[in-house]
Amino acid sequence: MTSDISASSVGLVKVEKILIETPLTLACGVVLPSHELMVETYGTLNADKSNALLICHALSGSHHAAGFYAGDEKPGWWDSYIGPGKAMDTNRFFIVSLNNIGSCFGSTGPTTINPESGEPWGAEFPVLRARDWVESQRLLMEHLGIECWAAVIGGSLGGMQAMRWALEYPDKLANSIVIASSMKLTAQNIAFNELARRAIQSDPDFCEGNYLQNNTAPRRGLALARMIGHVTYLSDELMGQKFGRELRSGTFDQGEAAPIEFQVESYLNYQGEKFSGDFDANAYILITKMLDYFDLSREYQNDPVQAFSHANCDFLVVAFSSDWRFSPKRSREITDALIAAGKNVSFAEIDSDQGHDAFLLPNPRYEQVLGNYLSKVADKLEGAA
Amino acid sequence: MNQAESTRQINNSIHSWVKPKSRVLDLGCGDGTLLAQLEQDLDIRGYGLEIDPDSINQCVAKGVNVVEQDLNKGMANFADDSFDTVIMTQALQAMRFPHLVLDEMLRIGSQCVITFPNFGHWKARAYLTLRGRMPVTKQLTYQWYDTPNIHFFTYSDFEALCRERNIKILRKQFVGEHFLDRQLKNLWPNLFAETAVYHLSK
Numbered sequence: 001m002t003s004d005i006s007a008s009s010v011g012l013v014k015v016e017k018i019l020i021e022t023p024l025t026l027a028c029g030v031v032l033p034s035h036e037l038m039v040e041t042y043g044t045l046n047a048d049k050s051n052a053l054l055i056c057h058a059l060s061g062s063h064h065a066a067g068f069y070a071g072d073e074k075p076g077w078w079d080s081y082i083g084p085g086k087a088m089d090t091n092r093f094f095i096v097s098l099n100n101i102g103s104c105f106g107s108t109g110p111t112t113i114n115p116e117s118g119e120p121w122g123a124e125f126p127v128l129r130a131r132d133w134v135e136s137q138r139l140l141m142e143h144l145g146i147e148c149w150a151a152v153i154g155g156s157l158g159g160m161q162a163m164r165w166a167l168e169y170p171d172k173l174a175n176s177i178v179i180a181s182s183m184k185l186t187a188q189n190i191a192f193n194e195l196a197r198r199a200i201q202s203d204p205d206f207c208e209g210n211y212l213q214n215n216t217a218p219r220r221g222l223a224l225a226r227m228i229g230h231v232t233y234l235s236d237e238l239m240g241q242k243f244g245r246e247l248r249s250g251t252f253d254q255g256e257a258a259p260i261e262f263q264v265e266s267y268l269n270y271q272g273e274k275f276s277g278d279f280d281a282n283a284y285i286l287i288t289k290m291l292d293y294f295d296l297s298r299e300y301q302n303d304p305v306q307a308f309s310h311a312n313c314d315f316l317v318v319a320f321s322s323d324w325r326f327s328p329k330r331s332r333e334i335t336d337a338l339i340a341a342g343k344n345v346s347f348a349e350i351d352s353d354q355g356h357d358a359f360l361l362p363n364p365r366y367e368q369v370l371g372n373y374l375s376k377v378a379d380k381l382e383g384a385a
Numbered sequence: 386m387n388q389a390e391s392t393r394q395i396n397n398s399i400h401s402w403v404k405p406k407s408r409v410l411d412l413g414c415g416d417g418t419l420l421a422q423l424e425q426d427l428d429i430r431g432y433g434l435e436i437d438p439d440s441i442n443q444c445v446a447k448g449v450n451v452v453e454q455d456l457n458k459g460m461a462n463f464a465d466d467s468f469d470t471v472i473m474t475q476a477l478q479a480m481r482f483p484h485l486v487l488d489e490m491l492r493i494g495s496q497c498v499i500t501f502p503n504f505g506h507w508k509a510r511a512y513l514t515l516r517g518r519m520p521v522t523k524q525l526t527y528q529w530y531d532t533p534n535i536h537f538f539t540y541s542d543f544e545a546l547c548r549e550r551n552i553k554i555l556r557k558q559f560v561g562e563h564f565l566d567r568q569l570k571n572l573w574p575n576l577f578a579e580t581a582v583y584h585l586s587k
Contacts, residue, residue, distance in 0.1 A: 336462045347452045372446040
């Protein structure tokens with residue numbers, strides 16, 4: 001049912017599979033002679049091709065950021081912020097959203113066929129870095145004939161790509177919008193990712209990553225991985241409000257022996273179960289490692305100020321008060337480094353009890369900050385045209 | 386003379402003391418009007434610190450760099466001498482520890498510009514003396530219990546603090562609206578200046 005498509009929705013959307021024929025040399029040295037990308041676009045590219053926004057997805061995201069597929073009830077993952085009159089205004093911007101390589105929604109990755117072997121890549125898919133996603137996005141940009149993004153924007157791992165863009169291709173973006181992100185993961189963050197990977201690898205159906213060849217899938221392991229991750233994306237307060245100690249089934253009455261299930265258990269199990277049917281275990285391992293390996297200033301003497309001195313664009317940094325996975329402190333570090341490097345930057349810490357997931361969810365203040373910033377970007381473009 | 390005229394006078398002083406193309410940090414930058422003017426007129430690289438969400442929104446809408454930060458929690462994230470000028474307009478009286486904020490301003494900037502309402506102004510004195518109540522004036526519009534202005538001080542108090550902490554007063558300018566003030570503000574600022582603008586260095 002798509003009956004609730006409102007005037008602020010981009011409406012029904014279609015995905016396009018784009019073949020990138022330019023060889024892509026990955027950071028690990030492996031060359032992909034060609035690769036395919038699933039891409040959605042919203043809005044209209046202007047005559048001088050200057051109004052394009054690039055959306056960078058996070059760990060489990062896809063190209064489907066906004067609008068509906070025919071027959072679907074749920075819109076894309078960032079639909080609250082993309083559409084006519086929304087913060088990312090499709091009346092003013094041409095928005096490009098892709099599924100990045102190594103993910104599992106149709107772009108070249110562990111579930112697609114390795115042309116050399118004729119088999120799915122599976123665990124053999126080369127190790128990736130955030131810069132590989134940026135490089136692949138640059139090839140897509142070339143394919144679309146865009147010379148400079150009005151803004152590159154992303155949350156979490158998406159914010160890491162937006163920062164990497166600013167350092168790798170300083171003249172190919174005018175703005176970098178970094179939301180709920182970090183210049184590198186903390187030990188605690190890497191630890192959570194390792195728990196998730198271990199959960200997957202411990203599932204007997206994992207088959208050392210070759211489960212597709214064995215016609216199976218480590219669904220229990222992937223579900224557990226997602227449940228661990230999910231808890232870290234929410235805040236204690238929100239879980240308290242949402243579930244408290246409510247029971248889904250059973251009772252604490254004396255003399256009752258039937259099993260008791262808390263609402264929060266049922267919720268997590270449902271989320272894990274659903275995710276394990278939608279996502280690929282090898283992709284989850286690959287992308288969590290990409291997160292772990294990311295370190296913005298590693299090649300700049302570990303000095304973020306030196307790293308950002310290579311940027312030419314303006315920045316907006318946004319964090320959420322209850323996000324403990326990518327805490328506001330991490331965003332302040334980004335902001336401080338940008339100021340010290342003399343770059344234009346604004347930073348807002350949005351009050352929210354929704355934890356890391358807040359970057360995906362409706363929030364009036366977040367909408368205003370993002371909307372005001374992008375509106376200024378659009379004003380400049382339209383004034384210059 | 387009206388309030389807009391006083392603001393204009395204050396901004397003129399600030400303009401004349403800020404060097405073109407310099408780095409400016411505005412503490413409690415409000416809606417970013419001053420920074421936007423300085424950017425336009427002097428091509429500075431400016432950043433404002435602010436905690437009010439609406440003000441932050443307005444800065445972002447203007448294209449002024451604004452960073453959400455509570456000044457009362459310190460400014461250790463800024464390196465020594467990382468700015469040419471640190472500005473604070475009409476906010477020192479709202480700080481928890483004004484003397485520490487002043488030290489921080491002079492650590493971060495090579496020079497500082499600071500403005501504040503003079504509690505020693507005759508209107509405030511008359512209000513307290515005659516009515517026996519804490520002054521509520523055009524400049525100090527709050528009641529004593531809900532005011533963000535938690536430290537009331539006069540120019541004399543401020544200059545005494547500067548002497549104590551070896552802070553150099555490079556220049557100062559007094560602003561007053563009332564015709565009496567305009568005649569007498571430079572002669573007897575502690576009584577006749579409603580607002581003063583101080584230009585300070587270490």
